[in-house]
Amino acid sequence: MFTIDDLTDRLGGYLPPDEIQQVKRAFYYAEQAHDGQHRRSGEAYVTHPLAVANILANMHMDHQSLMAAMLHDVIEDTSVDKPAVETQFGKPVAELVDGVSKLTQIAFEDKAVAQAENFQKMVLAMSRDIRVIIVKLADRLHNMRTLGALRPDKKRRIARETLEIYARVAGRLGINTIRIELEDLAFQAIHPMRAERIKRAVISARGHRRSAMRQVQDTMQQSLNDEGLSGTVMGRQKHLLSIYRKMRDQRKPFAEIMDVFGFRIVTDDVASCYRILGIVHNLYKPVPGRFKDYIAIPKANGYQSLHTTLFGPRGMPIEVQIRTREMEAMANNGIAAHWLYKAGQTDHPIAEGSRARARSWVKGLLEMQRHAGDSLEFIEHVKNDLFPDDIYVFTPKGDIMELPRGATVIDFAYSVHTDIGNSCIACRIDRQLAPLSTRLESGQTLDIITAPAARPNVAWLNFVGTAKARSAIRHALKHQQQKEAIQLGRRLLNKALSVFETSIEELDDALVKRALKELDIEDKDTLLESIGLGRHMAYVVARHLIDLLDGQGATASGEAKSQQPVVISGSEGMVTSFARCCHPLPGDDVVGHLSAGKGLVVHRAECNNLADKQNPDKLFTLEWAENIDEDFLVALRIEVESRRGLVAELAGVVTDADANIERIGIEERDARLASVNLTLAVKGRVHLARIIKRIRNLHSVEKIYRLGQ
Known part of the structure; x- marks a missing residue:
C-alpha cells in the first residue's frame, strides 16, 4: 500500500525539505481528523487524500496544492472548520480546501441542482486560485479509480457527471493525462461490456501490428539520425473512449480505426519541429488537407504541436505529431506545467501562456455566471463551452480569435465584446457582406458593423454556438x-x-x-x-x-x-x-x-x-396608433382548382401587391380541388383587402377567406 514515506521520497525530487515537512504535517493532521472513518472499500479514509496528493506529485504541483489535497475533505466530512485549517496551515491552503469542498450545508431539491451549485461555487474559488480545479480533478480521478464499491446506478451517475464536466474541464486546461484516464474510467462505468470488448480487441490488434509499427518507427528514427537531428520517435496509443466514439460517429468498424498508426516525435526546439516535418514528408507522402500547425496558432487550452497524416507502407495511414519537450509537458499537464517549471525556478513562456489562457477562460465563466438566471442555466452554458475543437479567425487588425467549430458571426461579435454583440447589425467576411447566421471557417477575416440603437434578436438563440453569446443574448x-x-x-x-x-x-x-x-x-x-x-x-x-x-x-x-x-x-x-x-x-x-x-x-x-x-x-x-409602419402576419385559406403552376401564380400576385409570403401549405381535398393555407406579412386591413381582391381575380380561385374570424 502507498504510504506517506513513499510520497515524501517522490517529493524529494523537486521540493525543498521544509515544504516536504509541511506536506507531511498536513497528512498527519488529516489522518487524525479522519480517525475512525473508512471508505466503502473498507480502507482507512486517509488513503484517499494521500492518493490525491500522489496524483498531484506526478504533475509536480507545489506544496500548498499537496497540502490542500491532504486536507480537502476535512471541512466536509469532519468537525474541523475553515478557520481551524487557516490557523494551522495559512490562508492560501484554507482557501484551496474550501474551494474544493462541497456545499454540504444546503439541502438541494435534486442531484442536478446540487451538481450545478457545487460547480458554481468551485468556479468562484477558481477565479481566485486556479489550483482549486487541479486539486478537484485529482480528487475526481482517484474517486473514479475506486468506483468499484458503489451501486451500479451511482457509478453511472458519477461517471456521466465526470464525462460532462470534469473530463472536459481537464481537456480545456490541457491536462490530457487526467482527461484521457477520466474518459476511459467513465466509459467503463457507463458501458462496461463495450469497454471490455474494445479493450480485448485493442490488445489483440496491438500484437498483430507490432512489427509494422516497429518498422515505421525505426525508419523515422534513422532518418532523424542521418540528418543529425535530436528527436525521439514514439508509438502513440488510442484510448478506449476515443476508439468507441470514432466507431459510433464515423460508423467505421474496429479494424478501420486501428488501421491508422499514430506516432509522436519529441525534439529540442521549434526550428527542429519544422525540419523534422520536412523529413517525414520526404519519407512518406502527406495526405492533402490533413496538416495542422498548432505551434504557430496554439489551441485554446495552450496545446502546441505539428499534426500531419501520411501515406505509409502499403498505403496505411500514419498520423504524426511533432513537438518540443516543453510542448510535450504542456500536452500532458496543461496549466499544471506552470508549477512544474516554477519548481525548477524557471518561468517558461509556454507555461505562462497556458496560465494566461486559463485565467481568460475562468474570467469568461464568471461573466456567464453573472448573466445566467440560475445555477442550472449556468452549468448548461459551461457544458456547451467545453468542446475543444476550435477554428481561428482574424479581426480587421489581424488579431487571432479562437472560436468553437460551428460558431457564427454573432459568436465572433460577442467574443470581441458583449457590447459589440448586443449592437451588431451586419458583418463583412473577407470584405463581403454576410448574414449574421453565417458559420465561420478558419482563416476568415471579420469586420462587425454596429449601430447604437440595435439590440439582440431572440432568433439569434436558434443559431449561436458559444455559451458566452447565448448567455449574453438571454x-x-x-x-x-x-x-x-x-x-x-x-x-x-x-x-x-x-x-x-x-x-x-x-x-x-x-x-x-x-x-x-x-x-x-x-x-x-x-x-x-x-x-x-x-x-x-x-x-x-x-x-x-x-x-x-x-x-x-x-x-x-x-x-x-x-x-x-x-x-x-x-x-x-x-x-x-x-x-x-x-x-x-x-x-x-x-x-x-x-x-x-x-x-x-x-x-x-x-x-x-x-x-x-x-x-x-x-x-x-x-x-x-396613426401612421403605423410595421408588418403584421395574417392567415388566409384559399379554395382552388388544383393545377400545375398555381403556387408560382399565387406568389407572383402577392409579390406584386408588396407583401411577403411567410408560410404556405397545400391540402388536397379531392382530385379536382385543393386548399391553400397562406400566411402573409401585410401592412394592415386596407393592404390585405387589396391582396384578397387580386387573388380572387385568379381563374382557379373559387373561395378565399381570412382565418381566425
Whole structure:
C-alpha cells in the first residue's frame, strides 16, 4: 500500500525539505481528523487524500496544492472548520480546501441542482486560485479509480457527471493525462461490456501490428539520425473512449480505426519541429488537407504541436505529431506545467501562456455566471463551452480569435465584446457582406458593423454556438423585456388611475412606498414590471393606492375603468404580442388580454378565444396608433382548382401587391380541388383587402377567406 514515506521520497525530487515537512504535517493532521472513518472499500479514509496528493506529485504541483489535497475533505466530512485549517496551515491552503469542498450545508431539491451549485461555487474559488480545479480533478480521478464499491446506478451517475464536466474541464486546461484516464474510467462505468470488448480487441490488434509499427518507427528514427537531428520517435496509443466514439460517429468498424498508426516525435526546439516535418514528408507522402500547425496558432487550452497524416507502407495511414519537450509537458499537464517549471525556478513562456489562457477562460465563466438566471442555466452554458475543437479567425487588425467549430458571426461579435454583440447589425467576411447566421471557417477575416440603437434578436438563440453569446443574448433579452414591461405597466396603471384623475407620477412617494410594503414588492419599477407582465392587475393596484390616498375607498365604479383606450403601434417589443389565433391587423377592432408572464396579448374583438376569458379586469380596450409602419402576419385559406403552376401564380400576385409570403401549405381535398393555407406579412386591413381582391381575380380561385374570424 502507498504510504506517506513513499510520497515524501517522490517529493524529494523537486521540493525543498521544509515544504516536504509541511506536506507531511498536513497528512498527519488529516489522518487524525479522519480517525475512525473508512471508505466503502473498507480502507482507512486517509488513503484517499494521500492518493490525491500522489496524483498531484506526478504533475509536480507545489506544496500548498499537496497540502490542500491532504486536507480537502476535512471541512466536509469532519468537525474541523475553515478557520481551524487557516490557523494551522495559512490562508492560501484554507482557501484551496474550501474551494474544493462541497456545499454540504444546503439541502438541494435534486442531484442536478446540487451538481450545478457545487460547480458554481468551485468556479468562484477558481477565479481566485486556479489550483482549486487541479486539486478537484485529482480528487475526481482517484474517486473514479475506486468506483468499484458503489451501486451500479451511482457509478453511472458519477461517471456521466465526470464525462460532462470534469473530463472536459481537464481537456480545456490541457491536462490530457487526467482527461484521457477520466474518459476511459467513465466509459467503463457507463458501458462496461463495450469497454471490455474494445479493450480485448485493442490488445489483440496491438500484437498483430507490432512489427509494422516497429518498422515505421525505426525508419523515422534513422532518418532523424542521418540528418543529425535530436528527436525521439514514439508509438502513440488510442484510448478506449476515443476508439468507441470514432466507431459510433464515423460508423467505421474496429479494424478501420486501428488501421491508422499514430506516432509522436519529441525534439529540442521549434526550428527542429519544422525540419523534422520536412523529413517525414520526404519519407512518406502527406495526405492533402490533413496538416495542422498548432505551434504557430496554439489551441485554446495552450496545446502546441505539428499534426500531419501520411501515406505509409502499403498505403496505411500514419498520423504524426511533432513537438518540443516543453510542448510535450504542456500536452500532458496543461496549466499544471506552470508549477512544474516554477519548481525548477524557471518561468517558461509556454507555461505562462497556458496560465494566461486559463485565467481568460475562468474570467469568461464568471461573466456567464453573472448573466445566467440560475445555477442550472449556468452549468448548461459551461457544458456547451467545453468542446475543444476550435477554428481561428482574424479581426480587421489581424488579431487571432479562437472560436468553437460551428460558431457564427454573432459568436465572433460577442467574443470581441458583449457590447459589440448586443449592437451588431451586419458583418463583412473577407470584405463581403454576410448574414449574421453565417458559420465561420478558419482563416476568415471579420469586420462587425454596429449601430447604437440595435439590440439582440431572440432568433439569434436558434443559431449561436458559444455559451458566452447565448448567455449574453438571454441576459440582454431579459433586461429588454424588463424595460418594456415597466413601460407597459406604467401605461396600464396610469390608465387605471385616470379614472380617479391622477397618475403614478403625481402620487406622493411616501404613499407609494406604503402601498409597495403592503403589496410586499421591493420598489416601484418591480411593481410596474409585474403589472406589465400580468402578475398584478392595474385596476386593483390603482384602487389600493386611492384607498390609501383618501382613507375611505375609491369613488369611481368598476365599470368606469374603460376610459381612454390604450394605444398600440405594433412596435412595443417583447411584452406586447399579437395573438396567433386571430392575427389582428391595423384597422381591426382589437382588445388586449393581460396574460401572466407574457404581458399584453392583442386579439381581434370578435376572436372566439376571448369568450373563455373569465376575468374582465384582464381585458383592455385598445386602439391603433396613426401612421403605423410595421408588418403584421395574417392567415388566409384559399379554395382552388388544383393545377400545375398555381403556387408560382399565387406568389407572383402577392409579390406584386408588396407583401411577403411567410408560410404556405397545400391540402388536397379531392382530385379536382385543393386548399391553400397562406400566411402573409401585410401592412394592415386596407393592404390585405387589396391582396384578397387580386387573388380572387385568379381563374382557379373559387373561395378565399381570412382565418381566425
